[in-house]
Amino acid sequence: MQNFDVVILGAGAAGLFCAGVAGRRGLKVLLLDHSEKVAEKIRISGGGRANFTNRDIDVRQPHKHFVGENPNFCRSALSRYTPADFIALMQKHGIPFHEKHKGQLFCDRSAGDLIDMLLAECAAGGVTRWQPCGVQALRTTAEGGYELDTGRGTVQARQVVIATGGLSIPAIGATDFGHRIARQFKLRTIEPRPGLVPLTFDGAAWAPYAELAGLALPVLIETGDKKTRTVFAEDLLFTHRGLSGPGVLQISSYWKPGTPIRINLAPDVDLPAALADAKQRSRKLLVNELAQWVPARLADAWVAQDKEWQRPVAECSDRALARLAERLARWELVPTGTEGYKKAEVTLGGVDTRELSQQTMEATKQPGLYFIGEVVDVTGWLGGYNFQWAWASAHACAMGLQP
Numbered sequence: 001m002q003n004f005d006v007v008i009l010g011a012g013a014a015g016l017f018c019a020g021v022a023g024r025r026g027l028k029v030l031l032l033d034h035s036e037k038v039a040e041k042i043r044i045s046g047g048g049r050a051n052f053t054n055r056d057i058d059v060r061q062p063h064k065h066f067v068g069e070n071p072n073f074c075r076s077a078l079s080r081y082t083p084a085d086f087i088a089l090m091q092k093h094g095i096p097f098h099e100k101h102k103g104q105l106f107c108d109r110s111a112g113d114l115i116d117m118l119l120a121e122c123a124a125g126g127v128t129r130w131q132p133c134g135v136q137a138l139r140t141t142a143e144g145g146y147e148l149d150t151g152r153g154t155v156q157a158r159q160v161v162i163a164t165g166g167l168s169i170p171a172i173g174a175t176d177f178g179h180r181i182a183r184q185f186k187l188r189t190i191e192p193r194p195g196l197v198p199l200t201f202d203g204a205a206w207a208p209y210a211e212l213a214g215l216a217l218p219v220l221i222e223t224g225d226k227k228t229r230t231v232f233a234e235d236l237l238f239t240h241r242g243l244s245g246p247g248v249l250q251i252s253s254y255w256k257p258g259t260p261i262r263i264n265l266a267p268d269v270d271l272p273a274a275l276a277d278a279k280q281r282s283r284k285l286l287v288n289e290l291a292q293w294v295p296a297r298l299a300d301a302w303v304a305q306d307k308e309w310q311r312p313v314a315e316c317s318d319r320a321l322a323r324l325a326e327r328l329a330r331w332e333l334v335p336t337g338t339e340g341y342k343k344a345e346v347t348l349g350g351v352d353t354r355e356l357s358q359q360t361m362e363a364t365k366q367p368g369l370y371f372i373g374e375v376v377d378v379t380g381w382l383g384g385y386n387f388q389w390a391w392a393s394a395h396a397c398a399m400g401l402q403p
């Protein structure tokens with residue numbers, strides 16, 4: 001039977017990086033993945049260019065960009081392996097990249113560069129990689145190590161790292177394996193749910209807006225009550241079934257089913273003042289005035305909702321204009337759900353951080369068993385935060401493994 005210092009399950013972002021770092025430390029590493037292709041999620045990320053980190057991460061205040069029962073859990077790993085560290089690795093490999101906006105860094109050419117770099121690091125660390133290779137069973141041995149029944153026979157290791165990710169995009173290999181292993185070892189998990197996901201609305205109620213599908217505009221979008229209010233200034237995209245775009249994906253990670261979201265569709269203008277001014281000076285239809293501040297298609301759909309808005313602005317009552325301004329600046333709606341794991345970029349919830357050491361990611365009740373990356377109840381904002389968590393948690397784990 002083959003013996004390893006560590007078996008890492010899942011050759012995605014976290015697993016590949018952990019394998020490379022552990023291998024370079026001199027550990028004998030086996031990396032397994034049930035998929036034929038390596039790191040498919042990296043390949044499709046960031047529109048094919050992988051938004052691989054974010055310069056704006058505030059490691060002292062991780063709750064600003066990370067969601068979970070205890071967002072501060074990730075402070076230790078994030079502060080010991082920072083965006084600058086990953087950037088230095090990219091530079092060492094000569095991979096060109098650029099900043100888009102809000103600190104988001106993308107590969108210039110393609111996400112394939114990033115995958116090649118991770119594979120090169122694994123090769124430099126002498127990592128053995130079996131792919132495709134599933135795992136049927138994981139059990140402890142009398143000596144305090146682990147035994148795994150894999151598609152290529154039974155192997156033994158003193159340590160096992162679970163890097164099998166979340167449930168998003170099952171079509172490219174996502175499974176609940178990590179959550180099942182956590183339960184097998186009686187570790188608590190936080191109920192998973194889709195995050196960074198488009199929101200959907202009741203078909204009949206959405207009908208007037210469905211014709212806006214494809215329209216994008218900058219908005220302020222918020223959810224929560226006075227205490228939990230979270231706001232994003234980002235683009236919103238109308239779809240046939242609801243709303244998407246960066247603003248909606250961000251807010252979806254904070255949205256609680258049954259509660260409303262509120263959207264300011266004209267965040268850059270003082271609408272009550274602008275409409276009052278238009279009423280004084282303009283002979284145009286209200287819809288034409290409105291089209292200065294919001295896209296014309298949205299203006300058309302909006303005034304269609306009320307007869308009093310379908311006339312020259314000078315003839316509109318002050319009350320009708322105030323109602324229009326209020327409804328555009330505070331459009332409140334209750335999503336019926338989300339597009340689910342098929343479209344979600346991440347999975348919220350996962351292995352409860354109270355079960356893990358923030359220094360090494362080892363399960364405190366189960367020595368030698370580690371969880372890293374998205375399988376853990378740490379979820380980042382859109383914008384490179386999830387990959388940085390994958391790198392940082394993988395690094396903390398790789399440095400904590402026993403040689």
Ligand SMILES: Cc1cc2nc3c(=O)[nH]c(=O)nc-3n(C[C@H](O)[C@H](O)[C@H](O)COP(=O)(O)OP(=O)(O)OC[C@H]3O[C@@H](n4cnc5c(N)ncnc54)[C@H](O)[C@@H]3O)c2cc1C
Nearest residue numbers: 010012013014034045046051165173177373374384386387
């Ligand atoms: C469309 C899309 C775009 C994204 N874009 C970005 C972005 O630009 N920036 C960013 O920061 N984040 C992005 N993300 C999120 C990011 O991809 C994930 O957070 C990150 O990949 C998580 O890394 P991970 O290693 O934990 O899991 P993954 O990368 O998902 O890797 C898990 C691996 O485990 C394997 N596996 C699963 N189950 C088993 C099993 N039973 N046996 C063996 N192997 C198994 C899978 O095949 C997979 O290779 C995006 C996600 C999606 C879906």
